[in-house]
Amino acid sequence: MASLSEVATPHIPTTSRGRRTRAQLVAGARAAFEKNGYLETRVVDIAAEADVAYGTFYTYFTSREEIFAEVVDDLLADFQAIAHAEPRVGRTPAARIERSNRGYLRAYRKNARMMAVLEQTATFSEALMEVRRNARGYWVERSQRAIKQWQAEGLVDESVDPYYAATCLGAMVNRSAYVWLVLGEPYDEDAAVEQLTRLYCRSLGLPTD
Amino acid sequence: MASLSEVATPHIPTTSRGRRTRAQLVAGARAAFEKNGYLETRVVDIAAEADVAYGTFYTYFTSREEIFAEVVDDLLADFQAIAHAEPRVGRTPAARIERSNRGYLRAYRKNARMMAVLEQTATFSEALMEVRRNARGYWVERSQRAIKQWQAEGLVDESVDPYYAATCLGAMVNRSAYVWLVLGEPYDEDAAVEQLTRLYCRSLGLPTD
Amino acid sequence: MASLSEVATPHIPTTSRGRRTRAQLVAGARAAFEKNGYLETRVVDIAAEADVAYGTFYTYFTSREEIFAEVVDDLLADFQAIAHAEPRVGRTPAARIERSNRGYLRAYRKNARMMAVLEQTATFSEALMEVRRNARGYWVERSQRAIKQWQAEGLVDESVDPYYAATCLGAMVNRSAYVWLVLGEPYDEDAAVEQLTRLYCRSLGLPTD
Amino acid sequence: MASLSEVATPHIPTTSRGRRTRAQLVAGARAAFEKNGYLETRVVDIAAEADVAYGTFYTYFTSREEIFAEVVDDLLADFQAIAHAEPRVGRTPAARIERSNRGYLRAYRKNARMMAVLEQTATFSEALMEVRRNARGYWVERSQRAIKQWQAEGLVDESVDPYYAATCLGAMVNRSAYVWLVLGEPYDEDAAVEQLTRLYCRSLGLPTD
DNA sequence: GATGAATGAGGCTTCATTCAT
DNA sequence: TATGAATGAAGCCTCATTCAT
Numbered sequence: 001m002a003s004l005s006e007v008a009t010p011h012i013p014t015t016s017r018g019r020r021t022r023a024q025l026v027a028g029a030r031a032a033f034e035k036n037g038y039l040e041t042r043v044v045d046i047a048a049e050a051d052v053a054y055g056t057f058y059t060y061f062t063s064r065e066e067i068f069a070e071v072v073d074d075l076l077a078d079f080q081a082i083a084h085a086e087p088r089v090g091r092t093p094a095a096r097i098e099r100s101n102r103g104y105l106r107a108y109r110k111n112a113r114m115m116a117v118l119e120q121t122a123t124f125s126e127a128l129m130e131v132r133r134n135a136r137g138y139w140v141e142r143s144q145r146a147i148k149q150w151q152a153e154g155l156v157d158e159s160v161d162p163y164y165a166a167t168c169l170g171a172m173v174n175r176s177a178y179v180w181l182v183l184g185e186p187y188d189e190d191a192a193v194e195q196l197t198r199l200y201c202r203s204l205g206l207p208t209d
Numbered sequence: 210m211a212s213l214s215e216v217a218t219p220h221i222p223t224t225s226r227g228r229r230t231r232a233q234l235v236a237g238a239r240a241a242f243e244k245n246g247y248l249e250t251r252v253v254d255i256a257a258e259a260d261v262a263y264g265t266f267y268t269y270f271t272s273r274e275e276i277f278a279e280v281v282d283d284l285l286a287d288f289q290a291i292a293h294a295e296p297r298v299g300r301t302p303a304a305r306i307e308r309s310n311r312g313y314l315r316a317y318r319k320n321a322r323m324m325a326v327l328e329q330t331a332t333f334s335e336a337l338m339e340v341r342r343n344a345r346g347y348w349v350e351r352s353q354r355a356i357k358q359w360q361a362e363g364l365v366d367e368s369v370d371p372y373y374a375a376t377c378l379g380a381m382v383n384r385s386a387y388v389w390l391v392l393g394e395p396y397d398e399d400a401a402v403e404q405l406t407r408l409y410c411r412s413l414g415l416p417t418d
Numbered sequence: 419m420a421s422l423s424e425v426a427t428p429h430i431p432t433t434s435r436g437r438r439t440r441a442q443l444v445a446g447a448r449a450a451f452e453k454n455g456y457l458e459t460r461v462v463d464i465a466a467e468a469d470v471a472y473g474t475f476y477t478y479f480t481s482r483e484e485i486f487a488e489v490v491d492d493l494l495a496d497f498q499a500i501a502h503a504e505p506r507v508g509r510t511p512a513a514r515i516e517r518s519n520r521g522y523l524r525a526y527r528k529n530a531r532m533m534a535v536l537e538q539t540a541t542f543s544e545a546l547m548e549v550r551r552n553a554r555g556y557w558v559e560r561s562q563r564a565i566k567q568w569q570a571e572g573l574v575d576e577s578v579d580p581y582y583a584a585t586c587l588g589a590m591v592n593r594s595a596y597v598w599l600v601l602g603e604p605y606d607e608d609a610a611v612e613q614l615t616r617l618y619c620r621s622l623g624l625p626t627d
Numbered sequence: 628m629a630s631l632s633e634v635a636t637p638h639i640p641t642t643s644r645g646r647r648t649r650a651q652l653v654a655g656a657r658a659a660f661e662k663n664g665y666l667e668t669r670v671v672d673i674a675a676e677a678d679v680a681y682g683t684f685y686t687y688f689t690s691r692e693e694i695f696a697e698v699v700d701d702l703l704a705d706f707q708a709i710a711h712a713e714p715r716v717g718r719t720p721a722a723r724i725e726r727s728n729r730g731y732l733r734a735y736r737k738n739a740r741m742m743a744v745l746e747q748t749a750t751f752s753e754a755l756m757e758v759r760r761n762a763r764g765y766w767v768e769r770s771q772r773a774i775k776q777w778q779a780e781g782l783v784d785e786s787v788d789p790y791y792a793a794t795c796l797g798a799m800v801n802r803s804a805y806v807w808l809v810l811g812e813p814y815d816e817d818a819a820v821e822q823l824t825r826l827y828c829r830s831l832g833l834p835t836d
Numbered sequence: 837g838a839t840g841a842a843t844g845a846g847g848c849t850t851c852a853t854t855c856a857t
Numbered sequence: 858t859a860t861g862a863a864t865g866a867a868g869c870c871t872c873a874t875t876c877a878t
Contacts, residue, residue: 017878018841039248039333042868053843058870120332123325124248133392164404167394171384176377183342185376195373203412227858252852262860267853435857436862457666457751460847471864476849538750541743542666551810582822585812589802594795601760603794613791621830645837670873680839685874 011060022060024050026074029067034113038068038121068121072131075114082107093150094209098197104139105177105189105196112181119178136174140166147204156204169200222269231269233259235283238276243322247277247330277330281340284323291316302359303418307406313348314386314398314405321390328387345383349375356413365413378409429478440478442468444492447485452531456486456539486539490549493532500525511568512627516615522557523595523607523614530599537596554592558584565622574622587618640687649687651677653701656694661740665695665748695748699758702741709734720777721836725824731766732804732816732823739808746805763801767793774831783831796827 013019028050032041035049043064047054061067083103089095108115122132143166150156173196180187201208222228237259241250244258252273256263270276292312298304317324331341352375359365382405389396410417431437446468450459453467461482465472479485501521507513526533540550561584568574591614598605619626640646655677659668662676670691674681688694710730716722735742749759770793777783800823807814828835 013841015840015878021841037333043870044868055843055845055871056841058872059841063869116332120329123329123332124246129392136388159407161400161404164396164401165408167388168381168385168405168408171388172377172381175380175384179345179376179380183338187373191370192373195370196377198368199374199377199412202414203408205411222858224858230858251850264855264860264862265858268858271853273852431862433857433861439862455751461849462847473850473865474863476851477862481848534750538747541747541750542664547810554806577825579818579822582814582819583826585806586799586803586823586826589806590795590799593798593802597763597794597798601756605791609788610791613788614795616786617792617795617830620832621826623829640837642837648837669871682839682841682876683837686837690873 013060021050021052021056024052025057025060025067026070028052030071030074030114033068033071033117038064038117065125065127069127071114072118072121072128075111075118076131076135079107079111079115082110090209092209093146093155093206094197094201096146097200097206098193101173101196101200102189102193104173105181105193108177108181109189115178116182119182136170139174140170143170150204150206155206160204165204169203172196172199230259230261230265233261234266234269234276235279237261239280239283239323242277242280242326247326274334274336278336280323281327281330281337284320284327285340285344288316288320288324291319299418301418302355302364302415303406303410305355306409306415307402310382310405310409311398311402313382314390314402317386317390318398324387325391328391345379348383349379352379359413359415364415369413374413378412381405381408431478439468439470439474442470443475443478443485444488446470448489448492448532451486451489451535456482456535483543483545487545489532490536490539490546493529493536494549494553497525497529497533500528508627510627511564511573511624512615512619514564515618515624516611519591519614519618520607520611522591523599523611526595526599527607533596534600537600554588557592558588561588568622568624573624578622583622587621590614590617648677648679648683651679652684652687652694653697655679657698657701657741660695660698660744665744692752692754696754698741699745699748699755702738702745703758703762706734706738706742709737717836719836720773720782720833721824721828723773724827724833725820728800728823728827729816729820731800732808732820735804735808736816742805743809746809763797766801767797770797777831777833782833787831792831796830799823799826 013022025046028048029041029046031049032045035041036045041064043057044054046064046067047057050057057067061070083100083106086099086103086106088099118128118132121128123129144162147156147160147162147165151158151160151162176192176196179185180192198208222231234255237257238250238255240258241254244250245254250273252266253263255273255276256266259266266276270279292309292315295308295312295315297308327337327341330337332338353371356365356369356371356374360367360369360371385401385405388394389401407417431440443464446466447459447464449467450463453459454463459482461475462472464482464485465475468475475485479488501518501524504517504521504524506517536546536550539546541547562580565574565578565580565583569576569578569580594610594614597603598610616626640649652673655675656668656673658676659672662668663672668691670684671681673691673694674684677684684694688697710727710733713726713730713733715726745755745759748755750756771789774783774787774789774792778785778787778789803819803823806812807819825835
């Protein structure tokens with residue numbers, strides 16, 4: 001997954017004081033974005049959250065876009081880390097699917113506010129649309145490969161198109177997480193994982209164990 | 210479904226000339242929103258698209274948000290109309306599900322640009338979030354009732370939770386449409402409907418006919 | 419002489435009220451530039467001098483540069499008009515030179531403050547340097563042609579190089595005007611014209627009448 | 628001629644390291660001013676050119692204006708030195724005038740970039756206007772004395788006003804140098820000196836040798 | 837002394853909304 | 858009713874100067 005902030009060239013501090021200030025700004029930016037969304041966040045809000053003067057923001061970043069890119073990079077890295085931290089508890093397809101779903105929901109829940117902001121920005125920023133596209137591509141690609149593998153093993157019948165299945169089931173998990181964790185529809189994590197996994201497996205004709 | 214613009218009290222023209230101008234503005238607004246998204250659309254753009262003077266906008270609307278509400282009302286009405294215009298070709302669950310999915314995709318495709326804009330605005334406007342919540346509620350409610358009915362008829366087993374299933378499968382259809390029609394991922398409508406329906410049915414344990 | 423504002427595309431008002439406001443802005447800009455120089459003139463100063471709101475400036479101009487270009491165009495037109503309004507009182511070279519010098523000094527005096535501002539801006543703006551270059555070229559070209567003519571008539575000897583003479587004598591008149599009318603060195607217009615003309619004629623070997 | 632920086636009280640370094648740093652700053656300032664003009668030169672540019680840290684600038688100078696004053700002092704000293712380094716090759720008025728003109732053009736050429744910057748700053752800084760006024764006064768005063776002397780010797784007739792003549796001919800030389808060396812109009816130094824001197828002498832009625 | 841980070845005042849521009857014709 | 862001009866609040870960015878290490 002490409003880094004969003006790769007192209008950006010923010011000022012890199014030399015001193016430890018500078019490193020501290022820069023980190024404060026990134027943390028402050030995340031707090032501000034989570035509190036007010038991207039659109040309603042002003043540079044002055046970021047500076048206030050970071051507890052530095054207005055002008056200090058521009059010592060390290062040239063725009064709100066630039067610091068946002070860095071916050072998103074951190075977000076995605078954290079998302080991946082949490083999602084993949086789930087313990088492997090079985091080797092059956094259902095176990096793998098459940099593990100993936102649980103990791104996804106957990107990572108989403110831990111970063112729900114920023115995921116909402118990312119979802120927001122992806123609707124008007126071409127660059128962030130690309131970021132989301134890449135993130136989606138990553139999950140869809142993984143699923144597609146697994147489905148093909150299961151078809152090769154005779155576990156999934158050939159009437160299933162791996163591309164459509166991966167896209168649709170990915171959409172299901174991603175959007176369900178949004179509905180529960182951003183829109184705030186009622187849910188229980190265990191039940192959600194269980195039902196998501198059941199629907200996922202049965203739609204492919206896989207045993208639910 | 211509540212109308213977004215119910216609360217607003219827009220100026221209602223008495224003369225036919227006024228009605229024409231007002232209609233031009235609504236059409237111009239939709240064109241402008243579709244072209245540039247909500248955020249990048251200025252009142253001046255709407256007036257220009259409508260081919261009326263800047264100030265005329267405020268003869269009929271008090272704000273950009275107000276005219277947007279009206280555009281969204283029209284959008285949702287059109288969406289419903291198209292979605293429900295699908296011919297009933299069978300009485301089996303699979304036939305009903307396919308009809309619903311096909312109607313949804315068709316309606317989405319016909320209004321894809323505005324759906325993208327609605328998706329955008331729903332990320333920062335509480336009122337529009339409510340509109341989307343209602344639209345979602347409508348589809349989920351319908352599905353939930355159908356699933357319960359199928360369970361009563363013994364077609365769907367009791368391990369399926371109607372609320373989660375309706376939520377997740379609704380998310381699947383809604384998000385897949387977004388991925389294909391807004392993000393532009395490749396798809397073929399017939400194949401998409403067929404696969405969506407297959408996944409939908411099998412996840413519930415329904416025959417795909 | 420090319421117009422500086424040719425490329426600019428300012429908003430052209432439709433109504434008479436708009437025309438009045440725009441004219442107020444141009445007049446206010448000139449007043450502000452004359453009072454504080456180009457560098458110390460803020461958009462807010464121009465708006466204040468024009469007695470309009472801050473934002474109104476941007477209804478007609480996109481920047482301080484743009485309105486300045488228009489003020490300079492007006493300045494140069496006025497300069498030319500005044501300089502050429504001198505009555506023709508004789509046909510001898512000395513009479514023509516005196517007439518030119520008197521016209522130049524008079525036009526300079528009537529526009530001295532803006533000439534100072536133009537001189538200032540020409541030191542850092544490539545576009546305005548070009549304007550000044552053109553204005554200079556106009557006068558030098560005229561002189562050069564006259565000198566060649568006088569050489570052809572045997573009034574000026576061949577040791578004079580028309581290009582250098584026109585350049586140097588143009589520099590003399592132009593800079594003397596600056597010294598007297600911008601720097602404020604003491605001078606009397608009649609004496610200045612008389613002495614300038616004397617030096618000019620004698621340097622070329624022309625009779626001073 | 629008064630020194631521009633006389634009133635200022637810059638920090639005078641005690642150590643040799645300090646002296647070196649200070650000298651680097653002055654050299655860097657000149658380089659920066661010549662590169663970008665006064666207005667576009669930032670303190671950070673000066674520090675960068677001098678290869679010292681940003682804050683070090685303020686160890687030795689209190690402002691951009693202060694270091695500029697010092698650069699200008701150096702400039703004028705160098706100008707004088709070069710202008711006066713011309714060998715005395717004759718005692719006739721024409722020889723003295725030619726020597727002065729040649730020295731002026733040579734000194735101007737060697738310092739053309741900074742002369743342009745000085746010309747720029749003199750349009751908005753009262754202090755630098757004074758500096759230029761003094762420099763001008765120096766040359767005009769010298770010429771005026773010479774003309775009076777020549778009048779006493781019967782070499783220049785009484786119709787010439789020494790003040791006007793010195794002012795105008797000084798303006799001619801000064802502005803011609805600017806036109807050639809700052810504006811970049813084509814010129815050849817020998818021809819320029821020759822023609823300037825010819826015009827200068829003949830305007831006063833002096834033999835050109 | 838030298839360094840590089842922190843500060844915040846100042847000026848610019850946009851554009852939703854109001855107003856005069 | 859239609860028009861298009863006028864308004865000014867809000868947010869952005871720069872950079873001279875000050876400060877902590």
